[in-house]
Amino acid sequence: MTTTMRSSIASVAPTPQTIDAETSLYEHKKRLTIDSMSQSLRKMEYAVRGPVVIEADKIADQLAANPQQYPFDHIVYTNIGNPQSIGQMPLKWPRQVMALVDLPDEVGIDHPDVLKLFPQDAVDRAREIKGHALSGHGSGAYTHSKGVRAFRQDVADFIAARDGGIPSDPEAIFLSNGASNAINMVLTALIANEHTGVMIPTPQYPIYSATIDLLNGHRVGYFMNEEKDWALNLEELERALAQAQEEGIDVNSFVLINPGNPTGQVLSRENLHDIVRFCVKHNLVLLADEVYQENVYEGEFVSAKRAAYECGLLDQIELISFHSVSKGVFGECGRRGGYMELVGIDEKVQDELYKMASASLCATVAGQIMTSLMVRGPSQGEVSYESHEAEKKAIYDSLKRRSTIVSQGLDSIPGFSCRPAKGSMYCFPSVEMPPGAIRVAKETGTTPDALYCVSLLKSTGICVVPASGFGQREGRFGFRTTFLPPEEEMQRCVEKIKEHYKAFCEEYAI
Amino acid sequence: MTTTMRSSIASVAPTPQTIDAETSLYEHKKRLTIDSMSQSLRKMEYAVRGPVVIEADKIADQLAANPQQYPFDHIVYTNIGNPQSIGQMPLKWPRQVMALVDLPDEVGIDHPDVLKLFPQDAVDRAREIKGHALSGHGSGAYTHSKGVRAFRQDVADFIAARDGGIPSDPEAIFLSNGASNAINMVLTALIANEHTGVMIPTPQYPIYSATIDLLNGHRVGYFMNEEKDWALNLEELERALAQAQEEGIDVNSFVLINPGNPTGQVLSRENLHDIVRFCVKHNLVLLADEVYQENVYEGEFVSAKRAAYECGLLDQIELISFHSVSKGVFGECGRRGGYMELVGIDEKVQDELYKMASASLCATVAGQIMTSLMVRGPSQGEVSYESHEAEKKAIYDSLKRRSTIVSQGLDSIPGFSCRPAKGSMYCFPSVEMPPGAIRVAKETGTTPDALYCVSLLKSTGICVVPASGFGQREGRFGFRTTFLPPEEEMQRCVEKIKEHYKAFCEEYAI
CATH class of the missing domain: 3.90.1150.10 (Aspartate Aminotransferase, domain 1)
Incomplete structure (x- = not known):
């Protein structure tokens, strides 16, 4: 059937070719080749x-x-x-809410038979998202460049609850096309020139090495300790930093991946305190990749923000943390949803990140909706609560x-x-x-x-x-x-x- | 109600702050400032x-x-x-198909009451997309880095039909997060170093100037002729190119926006032939921004590809064209869907673009689905055909x-x-x-x-x-x-x- 539908290509005979006397004489040589293109990309x-x-x-x-x-x-x-x-099957309720947000009202939330297909709490949430969060514009409009304000509020509430009440500011949250997109933005702002270095774990998830290479920065690798279940070691961090500085590299940031990719570790509270102190001591911006924060099977997830708070260094740290709907138990990779939270980042730098976000208009609205639903599921007592949990x-x-x-x-x-x-x-x-x-x-x-x-x-x-x-x-x-x-x-x-x-x-x- | 739900933040008392004797002595000075960050971004x-x-x-x-x-x-x-x-209201049928693709089968296409809410042809298309295009993985999985193969086939069929039968290769099509994302990728590959120049119209849509600035390339502006309804003038193109070359700029590409943004022109066939010849003559990669190809109110849209064919230069041109679901009559900006087609681009360069696409995993699946539905609506005779049209x-x-x-x-x-x-x-x-x-x-x-x-x-x-x-x-x-x-x-x-x-x-x- 598919084939039949596709064969409906117009078989109009193409316009005859005009032989072009002048240009046909030009030597035919590719301008864009593997050698003439960006070698950083190569x-x-x-x-x-x-x-x-x-x-x-x-x-x-x-x-x-x-x-x-x-x-x-x-x-x-x-x-x-x-x-x-x-x-892995998608979680049902978030998909139902998303579908209802996408459907025009008269064939969705306002259709007389809507409850035949959808549970009441999905209809309620979709109505709230359409009327309140999306201000009646639906999911087909560009949003604020940082993402929909109400969704950023949901994220801020989630972070505050997760971290035992440490406040989170929705204006310092950017919704992104998955974590990769936010990481790319931040590294683009951080890497000022070819002397800039970023500390990354070895082993690391290759989005970091790839992006640093593309931006012509330096990767400054620090080794994790495989024998100690891939813990971080303060002496090794100091060694890696000192060596890079001796080589004239201007190290300005530190990437932490916790829980670890590819290494699967969950760092201890003490280890996180060490890292926070190390970053403050050496005046490094801490990039905390926390996309696996729900995937903890042994031990406890402690956010970098909470660790900074516990050390009394929340006012001194410059911290950007990343999260995503692609991992955890949602596994909504195709949605391309995620966020970053900025803590202690200079206001003017925040404005520049906002400008960069504006140039790509906004993160996909489907991803924004899913992010909101990940951090704020059905409430206890609502009809889908038990099954969702x-x-x-x-x-x-x-x-x-x-x-x-x-x-x-x-x-x-x-x-x-x-x-x-x-x-x-x-x-x-x-x-x-x-x-x-x-x-x-x-x-x-x-x-x-x-x-x-x-x-x-x-x-x-x-x-x-x-x-x-x-x-x-x-x-x-x-x-x-x-x-x-x-x-x-x-x-x-x-x-x-x-x-x-x-x-x-x-x-x-x- | 929203407020009540949100006040469910855990009010657990934060862990008391540990005064950190060593680090509290460090001078508190921001590392990342407007002066230390990337000045290209600034x-x-x-x-x-x-x-x-x-x-x-x-x-x-x-x-x-x-x-x-x-x-x-x-x-x-x-x-x-x-x-x-x-x-502007969203078109109904594409949203219905999209919602059904997102819904798990048992509460969507396989639900006994599905036809109470959805038309048969939306159910059929959703079933085809889920079973065939998405190979049973649904919309929550990362796809091929270029985008789903069947959707790229839909795009290729659309392009071939639009251009009177000139073939289009799905392997040379990349689905993207809106056109902006594809433009960014291509400029990243094209701008090899600080000598590279890209010809852009004046006036232009600022994604070009912004991205070229960010990548430290040169904008080589050519003026459009306001008196002649913003037509392009060959002498002006030659002047702009010659001047840039005199300044030592290595101009390797040419941006065309047709129909025009911000200028609203629809270029004549003759004007397009001129541009194609100019690009082939000077060995420039032609970037054709054709996101407004459906928004033509006077005159006729002629694609750059078709123009190259008509000049007999399709084998010589290096051409990348862009399209989007955000414009036209779909106006699905929030979806972030779009594509680019590569024509005559070196195979190895295509591999590098593929690698770059892989590093951000894939374009949002919602945008990919919408792209497919834009280029392939309900078929004549199907129940939604008349209303959709x-x-x-x-x-x-x-x-x-x-x-x-x-x-x-x-x-x-x-x-x-x-x-x-x-x-x-x-x-x-x-x-x-x-x-x-x-x-x-x-x-x-x-x-x-x-x-x-x-x-x-x-x-x-x-x-x-x-x-x-x-x-x-x-x-x-x-x-x-x-x-x-x-x-x-x-x-x-x-x-x-x-x-x-x-x-x-x-x-x-x-």
């Missing part, structure tokens, strides 16, 4: 959707044409934290079980070591590489872990990302995997990884 | 949401508190092409009437001159400034047209954008206004502008 790397994933997509296409071509029938995409692409709990509980299945399963493979995934959606095991893999990688201009990941992909269909894409200590090898596929599939994956590793070690023994 | 200007608009928002807040404070009761926002913020026609016809009301109305004011708005959503009149306005502007460090616009705003509540924010010839003054508010309101606006101008000329006579 050198930028983004592993999460890099070569291994491109190879996986190719194999998926081949499998669609010929299911017998590989010893597996589908690709298991564990390269990216994209829960709804691999079976139950859906959230089921997703959380299953993620928690999977975090253990995968981290313990990988850790038990001889040659592997994997720290517990106390938070986020990832495990980041280290893998001993057989000598032949190291040699062949060198000969073929790749990394041993990239070689390993391609081999794993082609043998098992499991798509993971080489650890080299996130950064790690010299001589360490490994990969990042999500634990998002369903529990039985994750069990099978661990077994397959184990079997494949044995064969891989034999193949590359020397 | 100097960037974006007039469409600039100072006049910020002033208008302030007045709107004052009016809400005290409706008697100004001689008007509301702000008429004609500063931005944001149709649904000022009364009728809604589109009503919006188009009214825009066409308003284009005449406003351009002729403004042109008839003594001291004003306004070319017909043959396309887009804007009029760009020139306004003679009384000597006092020029003097006072100089004294107060503003432009005469900014002074005029603030005066107009405070007297009438009409919010327009100073022409200086778009660029114009030395000594010309004026503003840009949309013609989006309802017809009666636009009539009243023209009258008010006329009255105010008389008073303004008296106030600033000397």
Whole structure:
């Protein structure tokens, strides 16, 4: 049916070509080439959707044409934290509210049969959003460049409640197209010139390295302590900063990812206090990537803001924190919703961020709505409250079980070591590489872990990302995997990884 | 009610502050200031949401508190092409399809009562999108970094049909968060270093000047010919290019906005052929901003691609064209949907653009869906076909009437001159400034047209954008206004502008 509809292309005969005497003589040479384009963009790397994933997509296409071509029938995409692409169901109530906000009133909230399809509390919230938050303009208009004021109020209320009452100012909140967009904005403002340096964890989520490279800044990596479940170590922070300063780098900011991506740690309160003091001491703007704040399976999430408050440094810290609807139990990646909160950022700098937000007009309204619904669900007593909470709990509980299945399963493979995934959606095991893999990688201009990941992909269909894409200590090898596929599939994956590793070690023994 | 719900903030007493002996001694000085931040961002200007608009928002807040404070009761926002913020209703069928795609199946397409609220063809299309285009993952998953393949196919089919059968390749189409996002990506790739220049029209839409400034490239302005309804003149293009090259600027690209923003022109076929030849002759990448291609009230829209084909230069041109769901008759600004088509762009450069798209994961899925629905509405014979076409026609016809009301109305004011708005959503009149306005502007460090616009705003509540924010010839003054508010309101606006101008000329006579 689809095909029939698409063949309705006008088959009007194209206007005959005019041979153009003058211009046809010009030499035909591309102006925009890999060499003439921005070299900052060219050198930028983004592993999460890099070569291994491109190879996986190719194999998926081949499998669609010929299911017998590989010893597996589908690709298991564990390269990216994209829960709804691999079976996680969306939470129902937020989708119902969103649909009602998008529907014109007469076929939505005002339709006589609306309650046949929608619960009362979804209708009520949609009516409130349309009438109050969106001032009657609906979801099809550009909003304020920072995002809808009432949604920013919802976010501020959420942050204040989360942090035990420390106030949050809706005027210092920007709604964004996912956290990536806000991170990009902030780094664009922070990186003043080619001397500017940004401290980033090693390993790190590659949006930071990619954006810093693109903006011609310096990445100043600090190592996390794998032995201590990827905790941060104050001496290591001081070392990394001092070394960069000796090299003439003007380090002005510090990126913290907590809970960790790709490393899955949940930092202790003491560790967070250390970081806050370090940033204040060295006058560094703290960028706190807290998109996994709901994904905590062991320990407690302490926000960077709360840590600053507890140290008595809330008035001194310059802090920008990021959150997103893509993670947590919402997993609404396709919505591109998120926010950042500015704390202690100079007013005039805030104005410049506002100007930058204005130049791209506003964040997608669907993402803004979802952000508001994430931070303010149905109220206790409303008809959807129980089911909404139950859906959230089921997703959380299953993620928690999977975090253990995968981290313990990988850790038990001889040659592997994997720290517990106390938070986020990832495990980041280290893998001993057989000598032949190291040699062949060198000969073929790749990394041993990239070689390993391609081999794993082609043998098992499991798509993971080489650890080299996130950064790690010299001589360490490994990969990042999500634990998002369903529990039985994750069990099978661990077994397959184990079997494949044995064969891989034999193949590359020397 | 809202207030009650919001007061549910946990009033847990914050943890007492620990006085931190060491760090409390550090001098408290902001690290990130207007002087230490990126100066490229600081100097960037974006007039469409600039100072006049910020002033208008302030007045709107004052009016809400005290409706008697100004001689008007509301702000008429004609500063931005944001149709649904000022009364344009969304098209019904696309919203119905979108809502059904977002709803989980059991409370949406599979609900026994679905047809009580939704028409059959919306259900059918939603089922097709969910099952086929989104491969069962729904709208909550990240998609392919270029956007959903089936939606890119829809776009390619649309382009081919529009251009009389010239083929379009879905692999060369990227779906984006509105056109702005795609323009930003392309300029990021194009601007290799501080010597790179991009030819832009004067006047232009400020996303170009803003992004080029931010990327430290050179704006190479070419003047459009106001006397000839803002046509382009080949000699002027050659002059601008030669002058830039003499200054050592490496001009590698050319921006065309057709139909024009802020100028409202629809370029003739001959003019487009000239531009194509000029770009091929000088080996410039042509960036064709065609977001107003449906907003043509006089004349005919000819795409840059079709023009290249007609000149026999389709194999030689390097062309990137942009489109959006925010304009046309959809006006779905809040959705942030759009696309770009690459023609003749080097494969490896395409790979780099793909990498850049991957680093921000994907365009918002709501925008992708809306793009698909814009280029492929209900089919003839389907139940919503007639009403959908009728809604589109009503919006188009009214825009066409308003284009005449406003351009002729403004042109008839003594001291004003306004070319017909043959396309887009804007009029760009020139306004003679009384000597006092020029003097006072100089004294107060503003432009005469900014002074005029603030005066107009405070007297009438009409919010327009100073022409200086778009660029114009030395000594010309004026503003840009949309013609989006309802017809009666636009009539009243023209009258008010006329009255105010008389008073303004008296106030600033000397």
